[in-house]
Amino acid sequence: MTPAELAGQAASLAHKAAALAQNAAGFAAEQAVAHTNHPPLIYLFAIFVMAVLVGYYVIWSVTPALHSPLLAVTNAISSVIIVGAMLATGLPGNRTAHTFGFIAVTLAGVNIIGGFLVTQRMLGMFKKKAK
Amino acid sequence: MNSTTDPGITVSYLISAVLFILALRGLSHPETARRGNLLGMAGMAIAILATLDHPGMLLGGAAVIILGIVIGGAVGAIVARRVNMTALPQLVAAFHSLVGLAAVFVAASALNAPQSFGIGTPGHLRLESLIEMSVGLAIGSITFTGAVIAFAKLQALMSGSPIIFPGQHKLNLGIGILILALVVMFVISGGSQTLFWIVAALSLAIGVLLIIPIGGADMPVVISMLNSYSGWAAAGIGFTIGNVALIVTGALVGSSGAILSYIMCKGMNRSIINVLLGGFGTDSGAAALVGATGDKSVKSGSAEDAAFIMSNASKVIVVPGYGMAVAQAQHAVREMAELLKKEGVEVKYAIHPVAGRMPGHMNVLLAEAQVPYDEVFELETINNEFSTTDVVYVIGANDVTNPAAKTNPASAIYGMPILEVDKAKTVLFVKRSMASGYAGVDNELFFRDNTMMLFGDAKKMTEEIVQALSK
Numbered sequence: 001m002t003p004a005e006l007a008g009q010a011a012s013l014a015h016k017a018a019a020l021a022q023n024a025a026g027f028a029a030e031q032a033v034a035h036t037n038h039p040p041l042i043y044l045f046a047i048f049v050m051a052v053l054v055g056y057y058v059i060w061s062v063t064p065a066l067h068s069p070l071l072a073v074t075n076a077i078s079s080v081i082i083v084g085a086m087l088a089t090g091l092p093g094n095r096t097a098h099t100f101g102f103i104a105v106t107l108a109g110v111n112i113i114g115g116f117l118v119t120q121r122m123l124g125m126f127k128k129k130a131k
Numbered sequence: 132m133n134s135t136t137d138p139g140i141t142v143s144y145l146i147s148a149v150l151f152i153l154a155l156r157g158l159s160h161p162e163t164a165r166r167g168n169l170l171g172m173a174g175m176a177i178a179i180l181a182t183l184d185h186p187g188m189l190l191g192g193a194a195v196i197i198l199g200i201v202i203g204g205a206v207g208a209i210v211a212r213r214v215n216m217t218a219l220p221q222l223v224a225a226f227h228s229l230v231g232l233a234a235v236f237v238a239a240s241a242l243n244a245p246q247s248f249g250i251g252t253p254g255h256l257r258l259e260s261l262i263e264m265s266v267g268l269a270i271g272s273i274t275f276t277g278a279v280i281a282f283a284k285l286q287a288l289m290s291g292s293p294i295i296f297p298g299q300h301k302l303n304l305g306i307g308i309l310i311l312a313l314v315v316m317f318v319i320s321g322g323s324q325t326l327f328w329i330v331a332a333l334s335l336a337i338g339v340l341l342i343i344p345i346g347g348a349d350m351p352v353v354i355s356m357l358n359s360y361s362g363w364a365a366a367g368i369g370f371t372i373g374n375v376a377l378i379v380t381g382a383l384v385g386s387s388g389a390i391l392s393y394i395m396c397k398g399m400n401r402s403i404i405n406v407l408l409g410g411f412g413t414d415s416g417a418a419a420l421v422g423a424t425g426d427k428s429v430k431s432g433s434a435e436d437a438a439f440i441m442s443n444a445s446k447v448i449v450v451p452g453y454g455m456a457v458a459q460a461q462h463a464v465r466e467m468a469e470l471l472k473k474e475g476v477e478v479k480y481a482i483h484p485v486a487g488r489m490p491g492h493m494n495v496l497l498a499e500a501q502v503p504y505d506e507v508f509e510l511e512t513i514n515n516e517f518s519t520t521d522v523v524y525v526i527g528a529n530d531v532t533n534p535a536a537k538t539n540p541a542s543a544i545y546g547m548p549i550l551e552v553d554k555a556k557t558v559l560f561v562k563r564s565m566a567s568g569y570a571g572v573d574n575e576l577f578f579r580d581n582t583m584m585l586f587g588d589a590k591k592m593t594e595e596i597v598q599a600l601s602k
Contacts (some may be wrong), residue, residue: 111226
């Protein structure tokens with residue numbers, strides 16, 4: 001099998017897995033709305049497993065030449081942890097929770113802006129041969 | 132108050148998660164990568180805006196959040212703009228540490244105000260939330276200090292050589308077991324503050340202990356692994372607060388780092404356990420080998436010789452390694468290639484998976500020097516071309532070209548996939564001295580008849596060749 005075929009297969013698998021993950025997430029979201037509490041662990045876990053599979057296929061399709069930008073961008077997106085930090089900071093709680101939340105928001109903020117910008121900078125340098 | 136009770140918000144998080152997947156998907160080709168990155172930014176913006184609009188969000192709280200993002204973002208923007216491309220590995224390590232630390236603080240905050248996330252009241256948290264929180268806390272702490280040590284090694288704030296002491300692995304194992312036991316006690320306690328911080332402290336310690344025995348050139352694995360850890364930590368926090376975007380992202384990043392670690396280990400033919408146990412690349416082996424090879428003769432040449440040989444070739448392959456990055460020689464290499472192309476020489480670049488200090492490091496450096504990406508090839512693609520190549524220009528690489536990896540079962544690098552430069556008609560080796568590479572293994576290529584050593588600094592030597600070529 002040529003790398004191109006392999007990549008094609010991986011891509012189609014990734015698409016299928018993405019669709020599955022979306023289904024699962026949608027289902028879990030409905031369930032979550034039905035209950036007013038924290039979503040049941042099993043649904044979150046289903047999303048998690050699907051996302052690991054999606055990750056597996058998507059990452060194998062990344063060209064090795066872009067592994068450095070991959071590291072930088074995964075770093076930036078993992079800073080979506082800022083969502084948790086924002087809730088910790090902005091919802092009624094207590095001073096300790098708010099302080100920890102604020103620190104986390106600031107740290108994640110460094111990563112989000114820094115991560116995406118440095119990725120963009122790296123990607124901007126990859127140029128094709130001038131004809 | 133719970134983020135998942137509002138369908139609008141959940142949908143926003145889902146959209147973010149899908150955009151993140153598309154961002155990674157874009158990296159399958161340099162053409163689509165930039166658009167992918169923009170989608171990732173959009174995903175992040177949606178997640179942040181949706182959270183600002185969260186029911187129960189206090190006005191003052193939102194202001195504080197924006198302040199935090201502005202402060203953090205300004206720092207991030209300055210760093211991202213100013214960082215030198217050779218310093219990327221340490222920048223990525225530093226960023227990893229921040230994700231880890233953020234995870235610790237979010238966990239601490241959730242412990243103090245669990246009602247904000249619908250996971251109980253202080254001191255009486257839900258059992259499963261406590262388990263999830265412990266995962267986020269422990270992995271987040273390990274990621275933080277591990278990444279700090281990796282940063283220090285890469286930035287040369289501490290020595291890159293492995294730090295080993297007797298009983299190291301037993302100590303690590305003991306602390307690991309202790310952490311597990313304390314997590315169980317923490318969960319049973321319903322969320323004790325004291326136990327939380329003890330677990331944090333021990334996890335911070337284990338993060339240091341895990342990385343110090345790993346040598347400098349194994350950093351590609353370490354960075355990939357920390358990338359993976361930061362993902363799992365984020366996922367742990369995602370479970371704790373029941374957030375879909377965080378769980379999906381954590382899983383994506385976790386698998387990404389794991390796959391990169393696997394690719395890096397495969398590139399060295401070593402198991403991940405072997406890398407993690409550390410101690411590879413000590414100096415002791417090198418000294419013994421120098422004596423053994425002292426009587427063999429080496430052919431060395433000047434920049435003019437190299438320029439002459441290369442300009443008369445029809446095909447030249449450049450093999451860059453970490454030494455090129457250290458010497459900042461990538462721009463000179465590109466100039467050299469341009470001049471050779473003008474003489475009608477075909478020039479390509481061959482990259483070994485573990486060249487440099489992070490995955491894909493060489494590709495970025497060459498791209499920075501305006502080398503077109505379609506002249507740069509991976510090991511599997513280019514390895515069969517060496518036999519039809521006239522000259523190979525090895526600059527700052529050593530172990531990854533060593534034929535001993537194929538021929539000598541006793542060698543430390545036996546079984547490692549190598550760039551088969553020995554098959555080319557002539558090999559030019561730019562090196563400062565005859566010292567062995569990271570693995571402490573002597574390279575028999577140096578002593579071959581068709582090898583010419585170019586002794587000197589990688590950048591200076593290449594610049595001299597450029598001068599000779601432009602005459």
